[in-house]
């Protein structure tokens with residue numbers, strides 16, 4: 001199983017915001033849902049939109065390109081849960097957001 005890798009400082013991402021970062025060479029979206037951090041692939045399954053630039057509403061992020069919406073905790077599409085993007089395990093240590101990509 002992969003190790004946790006630093007994605008960003010927790011203080012860089014306010015509650016209700018998301019960001020895109022490269023983690024170990026992969027584009028990852030990081031979300032701060034009321035102080036709890038989540039991570040998914042940054043790549044929307046529809047046409048590859050950057051989810052880290054999307055609009056976060058509670059646990060759901062809306063893709064900035066065509067508004068497909070994803071649960072950031074599970075990676076499931078809000079309209080069709082059979083569609084899933086990778087959702088990654090996250091922990092915060094010493095003020096750093098760490099992500100396990102597998």
Ligand code: FES
Nearest residue numbers: 044047049063066
């Ligand atoms: S690329 Fe995300 S909704 Fe189209």
